Amino acid sequence: MEPMAATDPIGKALWLIESALEREIDLDEIAAFCGVSRYHLCRVFGMATGRSVMHHLRARRLTEAARRLAGGAGDILTVALDAGYGSHEAFTRAFRDQFGLTPEAVRAQGLDSINLVEPLRMDKTPLVDLEPPRFETGPTLLVAGIGGRFRAETNQGIPMLWQRLDTHLGHIGGQVGGRTYGVCCNADGRGNFDYIAGVEVSDFEDLPADFSRVRIGEQRYAVFTHRGHISAMRATVDAIWNGWLPNSGHQLAAAPDFERYEADFDARNPVNAVEIWLPIKG
DSSP, X not given: OOOOOTTOHHHHHHHHHHHTTTSOOOHHHHHHHHTSOHHHHHHHHHHXXXXXXXXXXXXXXXXXXHHHHHTTOOOHHHHHXXXXXXXHHHHHHHHHHHHSSOHHHHHHHOSTTXXXXXXXXXXXXOOOOOOOOEEEEEOOEEEEXXXXXXXXXXXXXXXXXXXXXXXXXXXXXXXXXXXXXXXXXXXXXXXXXXXXXXXXXXXXSSOOTTOEEEEEOSEEEEEEEEESOGGGHHHHHHHIIIIIHHHHSOOBOSSOEEEXXXXXXXXXXXXXXXXXXXXXXX
């Protein structure tokens, strides 16, 4: 398996994972090898694969451990240690969570009844062509709305947030204008992040108790425009994070990124324009 080009952080991450299945490795090392931040790597890897980086690494190690067990490995503790687990008990818990069976069961009955996680190969589908971004400094922005905690494996619930927000639009206390925002914030570097479907507000005082809130400070942004149906926006986002950003000479800032929808946006319309605001340093 050959290393990918330096401008492809996902390919580089996958290569390093496959090269390091039997040694200690963490997210910091993988991100440094890819030449991007932990947050950047978690975002692009999750968008492209539907898994977090470390979840994929664990699943690959457990898959190779399952193969060894099915092949007759006699000492489960040795297999556990080689897979990065410090005890038989910790290995068994992780193994059961991944496959629904204990290591002993797989050693006895083989691999027929479990779903292995094979090495990923990213396809060579070209990234979509992006319009050149504009650069601007955005002022402090207060956004409130319906939020949830997600990771790459569970972000299918984001459209439901927008459906729930729709029932509040027009009567949110302190709402400023008619734009709506999809804000990604509070990332923890392990692939977990908050997403808020919301509106700009003048303050956080007169809001429903279950509303999420985020204050976005003054920040420099690269602003991209997605044109077309909302269902195709993931391709635009992928091109920004996995194509434009690694090759741009710009560095991602530690700040929320967000989508901005104009007041007349209609998700049913196949011809839309959505702005994607990416925070950058400088």
